[in-house]
Amino acid sequence: MVDDRLRTPDAVRDAQRWTAHNYHPLPVVISSAEGAWLTDVDGRRYLDFLAGYSALNFGHRHPRLIAAAHAQLDRLTLTSRAFVHDQFADFCRELAELCGKDLVLPMNTGAEAVETAIKVARKWGYRVKGVPDGQATIVVAEGNFHGRTTTIVGFSTDPDAHDDFGPYTPGFRIVPYGDLDALSAAIDDTTVAVLIEPIQGEQGVVVPPEGYLPGVRRVCTERDVLLLADEIQSGLGRTGDTFACDHEGVVPDMYLLGKALGGGIVPVSAVAADADVLGVLRPGQHGSTFGGNPLACAVGTEVVRLLATGEFQHRSTELGARLHAGLHELVGEGLVAVRGRGLWAGLDIDPALMTGRQACERLAERGVLAKDTHGSTIRLAPPLVVTEAEIDEALSRLAAVLAG
Structure with missing residues (x-):
């Protein structure tokens, strides 16, 4: 009763x-x-x-995810990244392999994954591409939803998400979603990245025109710009492939992951990229108390193994x-x-x-x-x-x- x-x-x-x-x-x-x-x-x-x-x-x-969480709860839940725990390497290795990338940086929420990607792209732009300090720009799309931190809402075009939270972080250029010419025109020598959702979820599950994502990939490669794919909602099996980018054979420079990565049990997010991108970070430059904690890694590893079966x-x-x-x-x-x-x-x-x-x-x-x-x-x-x-x-x- x-x-x-x-x-x-x-x-x-x-x-x-x-x-x-x-x-x-x-x-x-x-x-x-x-x-x-x-x-x-x-x-x-x-x-x-x-x-x-x-x-x-x-x-x-899900029984396998609940079992993984229960088993880890009986052993160890948190150490912080000040130490290495016994679940960390397996999670990072298996997620990197799923993504086809060298390295993984775990965090907690989707917005943290986006903030991580922004920081890494800017540092890559200064240290690798040679953009003058403080001038890095990132191209984003109208109708985007990448989270709700003060940096992210500054380049939102949704009044509810954007208005009354300024002043806003500079360095972002907004172009129409699905318009490859506008995106290409927005890129110049200061541009370090294009941040885009392969399918815009919050906007109403908007799928871009066929050929758009391959075109974005081509332009980014030609102009020496990182392609950051926000697969936080669209990734991990949701669209019928592991990633929504897979439908058109597009491989971004960085995957931004979250939501399903925690199996509906704990918040888990991550970015995955090759060493020439994520390798720009050094100790003390980015982190999180709970990012990559043992419980999160135990659940996240089981999520990756579920996806690995297809x-x-x-x-x-x-x-x-x-x-x-x-x-x-x-x-x-x-x-x-x-x-x-x-x-x-x-x-x-x-x-x-x-x-x-x-x-x-x-x-x-x-x-x-x-x-x-x-x-x-x-x-x-x-x-x-x-x-x-x-x-x-x-x-x-x-x-x-x-x-x-």
């Missing part, structure tokens, strides 16, 4: 009373989860079609085709457009019907949890352990919402 003190209205009220209002969550209070399913404090079950913004690619409480990439490809086929059948039946790749989709709902927020509220009433982005756009990102039957059920409930 559910404790009356935990009923949803009371729990929602208490959450609003004691926390800053930097989120506007749906009125659902989760108490347990497994696989692709969540259960609230009233015992109601929901299909999770957000998966923690791709942090739960392997579902809730099973989850295959599931994303096969089940993603089923998801997208079902969504495209709803275009003209309440949906205006569908975008995405693998088990990741952005849906534009007819704004005459409802907003994205209203759509998510109505989906929640029908037992499916999703997230709106902007206006009448919502995104779907079920865990890669979702089944065909669960996808069909979610599509049926979405169709019912659109039908009113």
